[in-house]
Amino acid sequence: MNSIKYNIAIVDDHPIVIEGLKMLLSPIENISIDVCLNNGTSLFGYNDLSKLDVIFLDVFLPDINGIDLCLKIKKLYPKIVILAMSSQSERSIVMQMIKNGANGYLLKSASLEEFRNCIDLALAGKLAFCNEVQALINQTDINDLKAIPRLTVREKEILTLLKQGKSTQEISDTLFLSFLTVQTHRRNLLHKFQVKNLVELLNFVSDNGVL
Amino acid sequence: MNSIKYNIAIVDDHPIVIEGLKMLLSPIENISIDVCLNNGTSLFGYNDLSKLDVIFLDVFLPDINGIDLCLKIKKLYPKIVILAMSSQSERSIVMQMIKNGANGYLLKSASLEEFRNCIDLALAGKLAFCNEVQALINQTDINDLKAIPRLTVREKEILTLLKQGKSTQEISDTLFLSFLTVQTHRRNLLHKFQVKNLVELLNFVSDNGVL
DNA sequence: ATAAAATTACCTGAAATCAGGTAGCTATTT
DNA sequence: AAATAGCTACCTGATTTCAGGTAATTTTAT
Known part of the structure; x- marks a missing residue:
């Protein structure tokens, strides 16, 4: 195996979620989890930010709004794949996140299969949503x-x-x-x-x- | 080592959180994770409910209120140690949960050390809270x-x-x-x-x- | 049956919000 | 250098909320 390793960062203020993601990602061979952070600002203090391929980004962080953070990252490094995660499925938030360049949106209540699918899709450069979010996107809402x-x-x-x-x-x-x-x-x-x-x-x- | 194994159940609608907990608990030798459920009702369909020693219980479940569920379990099996978990730290909810017999309350934003401490405390039969919740309990609130x-x-x-x-x-x-x-x-x-x-x-x- | 609580409605007056306008100053961008 | 956006501040006037009071009628509970 001489396939390229993807460099991953996880940004979530719930350590338990970080552990879960690690567990989930560990069997996948061509990735390496470079850094795990529990807030948004420290991401910019990370030296190898430019070398990252994928960021798992919690939407609700203690310091910075995940929506704004996504935009900032994308402006600096448009190539980084951003997978948004949150507990709630509010349509407007999902939409804003996508508008700000997120490559996917996962609910924390998504099944492990959904997580794996989305990770695969995202690594392949495609938009990735868990089922519930996908359903949310499909329906055209008045609030938009x-x-x-x-x-x-x-x-x-x-x-x-x-x-x-x-x-x-x-x-x-x-x-x-x-x-x-x-x-x-x-x-x-x-x-x-x-x-x-x-x-x-x-x-x-x-x-x-x-x- | 012929120490007694503790039988553990995890009830949480976020698969990723279950994975995280598994990861966290796996190094601890004298426990075995018997069953993981993503809703409250199926807990009563579990045959070996009476054999459980500890239940990690999410407060917000899709089907049943975690507060009510805690009371039900405690009425049936008062010896089972219940560790409540949730994302938010609302004082009134924490208080109700303790009133209903919970042996501890953990925020999902708690550090891994806090999780481990609480697990140890709970296994030892003591009340266990993460720091933030402990602070919440200590302060006599105006709302009370x-x-x-x-x-x-x-x-x-x-x-x-x-x-x-x-x-x-x-x-x-x-x-x-x-x-x-x-x-x-x-x-x-x-x-x-x-x-x-x-x-x-x-x-x-x-x-x-x-x- | 009687007391207590709830619901309805009015009066007066002070305080705060809502709505429209204008306008000078500063910082940033083109 | 000019344009744009943001922040500040004022004026006027209508509407709404907030605060105190009283009081009749209906419902609920003892």
């Missing part, structure tokens, strides 16, 4: 028409505080901004998301994993 | 002092609509009530839950599984 707006840093800050139940006054106090400025940001957020009040905004945000 | 108020039927109806982002006017229209009546109910809800605005109310409701 409503694109998820891109938020600025300030807007994210304010949105986070709104989520905690803070009032405009409290937000302006904590961020050292004018009351009127915060009002403007709130209005812009409602407008961007096409919703009519704060609760609808927060519902959309949590349903679509915006933050 | 704040007892969950009992809601009337009407209040539940209105709360459900508020959760959907409906305004007072919309609620009064859908429930055929006066605008002023709905206002009164809203005020009563805010007062009952000791919160200052709608978002805080809805946060409390979803954090404590009120509805």
Whole structure:
């Protein structure tokens, strides 16, 4: 056997999942698990990032949004195959992940056969989805028409505080901004998301994993 | 070595987690993994249930609530050690699980060392928690002092609509009530839950599984 | 049967949100 | 150098929420 070895990285904040993946990947001969990380930022501290062929990427990480992380990696190294993993199967998240260049999407509830199939497909350079996600992709959903707006840093800050139940006054106090400025940001957020009040905004945000 | 072998069962709907646990448990000599299941009901179809010593039990299962399942198992076989596992660390859930007889609670984000420690502790018949959960248990939480108020039927109806982002006017229209009546109910809800605005109310409701 | 709880509804007034507009300043990109 | 995007801040006015009170009617429980 002189076949090329694929260099693999696993990024997941659940050590137990990393172990499971190792177990799953160990019988496959032409791969080597180079590095396992439990957060997103340390990936950029990894020296041999450019040498990686495949990254197993958890969508929900403690530090960085997996969706944004995927885009960052792909911008730097478009050739790296990214296989997204998560526990929940929210259509919008799957779609965003694919839009950001992910080569596949696996639910952690997928069977071992599905995992193996997806790994094979991904190594072969194809898009790979577990059954449940595949079904999700096939159905055309209404929520897709409503694109998820891109938020600025300030807007994210304010949105986070709104989520905690803070009032405009409290937000302006904590961020050292004018009351009127915060009002403007709130209005812009409602407008961007096409919703009519704060609760609808927060519902959309949590349903679509915006933050 | 003629030490007694512990009979272990793993109940989790994520095959990858089962693999991870197998990997983790495999080096430990005095245990044998008897059965791995991906749902709760099939546990009762398992013939040698009474012979089990330890069950690793996922809290969120597709068919049965892990909290209820724990109680059922403990009623039938109080001697079986149950180690609960979940991804989220919600205090109320951890507390309920312990109340229902669980011998430990592990987050899937716990380190491998924490897993090993907890397994050792549990096998020794002690309560076992990962660090994060232990911290959760130690802190006397404000939410505990704040007892969950009992809601009337009407209040539940209105709360459900508020959760959907409906305004007072919309609620009064859908429930055929006066605008002023709905206002009164809203005020009563805010007062009952000791919160200052709608978002805080809805946060409390979803954090404590009120509805 | 009577008490307690729930539901409905109103009044008043303060506070906050929502909606439209404008506008200066800064940083970044082309 | 000019254009674009982001952040800041103000004005006005309508609408909604929040907070206090009272009170009649209906339902539920003892």
